[in-house]
């Protein structure tokens with residue numbers, strides 16, 4: 001079988017929305033044009049581990065970047081990225097192209113240009129009545145911050161590109177700059 005030798009690592013929930021926080025919109029149909037585009041470009045999709053699911057499981061609350069921004073979660077992120085970077089190094093060393101890595105706009109973990117921010121803490125019953133709702137702000141999520149740092153330490157030049165799940169056509173247009181076409 002002919003192989004393209006193109007690999008795109010993608011955030012876990014792009015291929016498995018079941019990993020998203022409970023209550024997040026299911027979005028198979030919205031995402032489908034993106035995966036179809038990537039397959040049409042003959043990209044092999046490499047599913048990154050979901051850092052939140054593997055840290056707090058299925059019953060986690062939706063949290064902010066500030067809540068994930070602690071040494072314990074960062075250490076968890078680094079531990080699960082290591083295998084990914086070893087895989088990417090090995091592929092690249094053998095002539096494969098990794099044109100970009102896809103994160104998720106607004107995620108406190110997997111955002112690349114935008115992450116959800118809120119200064120939340122304490123009992124959830126108090127939090128639900130007393131604290132600001134937070135919002136999306138410029139900046140990366142914690143997992144992607146650690147990924148960028150580790151990519152540098154591995155000397156891997158893989159651009160990080162954000163998927164806007166509310167604008168898949170715009171995302172596809174931006175990806176055209178990275179994929180060989």
Ligand code: SF4
Nearest residue numbers: 012013020050107110
């Ligand atoms: S942490 Fe990342 S992979 Fe997991 S659900 Fe959130 S955006 Fe998707």
